[in-house]
Amino acid sequence: MTIRVLIIDDSATMRAVLAARLSGHPDIQVVGLANNANEGRTAIKELQPDVVTLDIEMPGMNGLDFLDKIMTLRPTPVIIVSGLTQAGSDVTARALALGAVDCYCKTDFSGNAMQDGGKLAGLVRQAAQVKIRRRAPELQQMSAPVRAISAGGGRVNTQVIAIGSSTGGVEALQVLLRGFPEDCPPAMIVQHVDSRFAPAIARTLDSVSPAKVMLAEPDMPMKRGHVYLAPGDDRHMLVAGTNTLHVKLRPGDPISGHRPSVDALFFSVAQRIGRNAIGILLTGMGADGAKGLLAMHQAGAHTIAQDEASCTVFGMPRVAISLGAAGVVAPIGRIAQHAFS
Known part of the structure; x- marks a missing residue:
């Protein structure tokens, strides 16, 4: 079975690089490219990809907001494509907390820009096996922590x-x-x-x-x-x-x-x-x-x-x-x- 992938990234160069890193794998097909959240939303509806790669540092709609909409309205396995700055890492961590299944670093090169040793393809294959469900109520409520809980109770000897x-x-x-x-x-x-x-x-x-x-x-x-x-x-x-x-x-x-x-x-x-x-x-x-x-x-x-x-x-x-x-x-x-x- 061929895995259908949609790439969403505001950089034309990065879209080409990611597509090239996947194109040599016969079980993976890049079915669409989008450069922002609006194009990505339309492409997801029309193409119904098995996996989405998403750059969350994009102009226009915040990538985290877009990811949240995907997970809420049309749950789809998403791989976050991120840079290694602290800001990029923090946003990636928040994306994983929103339900992205994995993250992929833009600096993962092996030999040349068009190859990464099959790492992205491996992440895509794993993501395609994930069955994303609509977020359960307890996963939608990420408000302030509840601090009234006491550690007392029946497990006082827990080390x-x-x-x-x-x-x-x-x-x-x-x-x-x-x-x-x-x-x-x-x-x-x-x-x-x-x-x-x-x-x-x-x-x-x-x-x-x-x-x-x-x-x-x-x-x-x-x-x-x-x-x-x-x-x-x-x-x-x-x-x-x-x-x-x-x-x-x-x-x-x-x-x-x-x-x-x-x-x-x-x-x-x-x-x-x-x-x-x-x-x-x-x-x-x-x-x-x-x-x-x-x-x-x-x-x-x-x-x-x-x-x-x-x-x-x-x-x-x-x-x-x-x-x-x-x-x-x-x-x-x-x-x-x-x-x-």
Whole structure:
């Protein structure tokens, strides 16, 4: 089956570059080019592409506003095409939080401008497998965080909360973290994303979370009320320490196809913390985190998987559920309640 792609970018040069990077792949067809949101809206209606690549730094309608309209009115898998400035990274992070399935850096060159080693084509193939649903009510309400929640309740011995997510994860993490108390146990997140955008994602999540969200650093002591996001590509994130827990960032081969790997984090928590931990596995493609969540479950930890109806991609949670790893299966808007009650 041929994947139909629409490219929306205000630069004629970039439209040509992106089209050239996809044209050599027989399973992908560029069906249209648009240079602004108005042209893009018309093209989406007329061409009904399987995947849209979107430059969100365009004149006219703000790219984020346009993305929001796409996700609300005509849900379509969108890959954000972004520059590497801090402003560009921040906007990309907000776009992922609105439901874009992935991001692609304009500076990804391999040899010459028309080639990127197949990276964009790979992202397009993955995006084409995503079934975008109309945004659930809990994903539409991204207002100020609710700070009245207390960390008290039935899980007073929780030492660490371990969270894994992939495709659709930034959007889901916003909902999850809005329900976290300010004094939550230290939490660790592995989100599959290009490491160049990880700092901006941490800032985006911090803006909606009652707890402090920050990028993890090597040997960083973990504190209550703090959430640590894995910095990305070249290191796995693990929990370490005995009396005082700290973040360990370890080089190594990909695990379950990823680095950082959710499985690596979950296995370390199962071994180090055991029953005094909570494991949460959110939306994502593939199976990373499923075996690790099972290890946490077998160690006595409280384990939660996101349900199919609220997942962008019911891949990682589906495998975990099939293994018997999830003690609770819940919609994204209820997971924090299950974790802290």
